Amino acid sequence: MELSKTAYVILGLLRMGCRTGYEIKSLVDVSTRFFWAASYGQIYPELKRLEQAGLIRAAPEPAEEPDTGRRRKSYELTEEGGDALRAWLTSGTPLHFELRHEGLLRFFLSDAVGVDERVELLRSIRSEHERVLGELRSIRPRAEGDRAQRRLEMPLMTLDLGIAYQRFIIDWCSDAERRLKRTSGAGAGGAA
């Protein structure tokens, strides 16, 4: 593959209406971040590369915004950029998938500690996911708005998967906690 995944994030968000690097980063932080993060250190250099490759171009400042001396670079998709985006979206390339979940890692290794510590661990995993669930819920109105006003269906659908996913993990944690307590019975055994 030629372009990095982050390049497609930029192409895709430009298509969704973002114009500057700053706007892209702001939107990433309330959307793709949960399954594909990106930092300024990636976005700005990538914008330059994409411009050189002819996939995006500098856009004229929109008229509504009369030149406020504030310097900023607006970009827009070129036709080639749109083509590249759609080509990637429909290509059969293997889908990269990667998870780094410290909570699960600890849980996996937690035979080294006692049941009480295991339960405590499970609680902190659950509370992390509850925090994320809260975040996802808080951004839902925006996704609803995008759907109603800009005919963007997928952001909301993706968000709802995220919400369901968080709930799934949270429920699993509650279940597991109950099972651990039951199994340990009277004598809570430690381990070394």
Next chain:
Amino acid sequence: MELSKTAYVILGLLRMGCRTGYEIKSLVDVSTRFFWAASYGQIYPELKRLEQAGLIRAAPEPAEEPDTGRRRKSYELTEEGGDALRAWLTSGTPLHFELRHEGLLRFFLSDAVGVDERVELLRSIRSEHERVLGELRSIRPRAEGDRAQRRLEMPLMTLDLGIAYQRFIIDWCSDAERRLKRTSGAGAGGAA
């Protein structure tokens, strides 16, 4: 935090009975890989560091294995190593969580293509997760064995979460496909 997460993977797997870098890598590939991957390029240098830090030490070759000229370095946990592992397992440090899911990213951006392409995308996401589910099922017997013979409960419990999680995503994909088809109704609309 002093140690990298990968250092704790090593400490933890050493505790679970691995002895060499090679064994650690082999076990990682059928266990933690799904939520915390590690490569040789990390494992071997990390083993050296951990030895210098006194958390692991070179272990005498077990007697059952009469010196086959095959050179290899066996390690074992020191007391300090075990302490460090348990300290991390029970510490309240924020739990690092990170997901990179190209399928979701594409799905999120797929308003740029037509419903048919969206459905196709959903199918390939589902089939990826079905593949992973198959992998997880294939390693389950090993986890059952570890539980029965070595009193390691957590690997199996973690694996069963993984299996349930894959099923959750697969089901969601099937649902979403049905919903997309229903919504699109008669006139399948494309988008640009």
Next chain:
DNA sequence: CTGATCATGTAATTCGTTACATGATTCC
């Protein structure tokens, strides 16, 4: 004898984060 597996390591490179540097504008 040959291919699979056991076994250890390094070097180059890629990917991504974090911190830093800078400065304008807007809202209170």
Next chain:
DNA sequence: GGAATCATGTAACGAATTACATGATCAG
């Protein structure tokens, strides 16, 4: 006037992958 936000970028660093290099042993 000061804090928050808008806005763009770079440099240093760290984490991790990939490819390479090497060689022994074991099963057929």
